[in-house]
Amino acid sequence: MKLKQATSVKALFFSALFVIGINTCLAQADIPESQNYQGIQYITGGIGSEESDAIIELGKKWPLTLEFSQDHPQRSLWVADVAVKITNEKQKVIFNVMSEGPILLINLEPGTYNMEFVFEKRPLKRKIKIEEGKPQKLPIAWPIQ
Numbered sequence: 001m002k003l004k005q006a007t008s009v010k011a012l013f014f015s016a017l018f019v020i021g022i023n024t025c026l027a028q029a030d031i032p033e034s035q036n037y038q039g040i041q042y043i044t045g046g047i048g049s050e051e052s053d054a055i056i057e058l059g060k061k062w063p064l065t066l067e068f069s070q071d072h073p074q075r076s077l078w079v080a081d082v083a084v085k086i087t088n089e090k091q092k093v094i095f096n097v098m099s100e101g102p103i104l105l106i107n108l109e110p111g112t113y114n115m116e117f118v119f120e121k122r123p124l125k126r127k128i129k130i131e132e133g134k135p136q137k138l139p140i141a142w143p144i145q
Contacts, residue, residue, distance in 0.1 A: 031055055032101075040095050046078065046103035055103045056137075062105040063130050065137040068119065069102065071144050078102035079142070083118040 031054050032045040043062075046052035059065035066084070069076040080102055086095035089112055097104075108130045117124045117140050124140060 031058060035097075037095055037097050041107040042095075042097065043105040044097070044100045044103070046101040047080070052078075052101075052103055055101075055105065059103070059105050059137065060135055063108045063110075063135055064106045064128070065135070066099070066104040066106070066117075067102060067137065067139045068099060068104070068117070068141075069139065070119070070142045073144075076141055079119055081119070082140075083116075085116045087114045089113075 030051060032043055032051075034041050034043045036042075043055065043058070046055050056065065056067075068079045068082045070079050078101075080100060082099040082104075084095065084097055084099055084104060085093060086106075086108070088094050091114075094113075095106065095108075110130050110132045112127065112129045115126045115128060117126070119142050122142055122145075124142065126138065126140065128136065128138065130136070
């Protein structure tokens with residue numbers, strides 16, 4: 001009986017170490033520092049699977065997560081260096097940055113916005129409505145030319 005209890009305690013101990021190790025690995029993934037454009041906080045990055053996984057997880061708490069890719073016959077490919085311009089309902093530019101990675105988190109206030117994205121001189125446009133407490137993930141994909 002004592003042997004069985006010792007084995008159970010050991011198994012529990014190693015299970016706890018495994019869970020702690022996994023959580024520590026996720027917590028150690030470097031997330032780029034947040035930046036600010038005219039009072040709007042944002043994070044751009046996602047280079048490498050650890051960083052992209054960490055940013056996507058963080059994005060669940062941000063109003064808007066944008067994911068940039070280019071269509072490809074086998075699978076979509078992440079892209080970076082995307083120019084992002086957002087205008088409000090009054091057509092005033094409120095956000096204008098270059099995304100340094102394939103993922104961009106933006107802390108937008110609730111409202112309706114027009115967005116323009118340019119990758120390799122090819123523009124795409126989208127309209128989005130941000131609602132309080134409803135984070136959104138929006139994939140933006142350029143077709144192959």
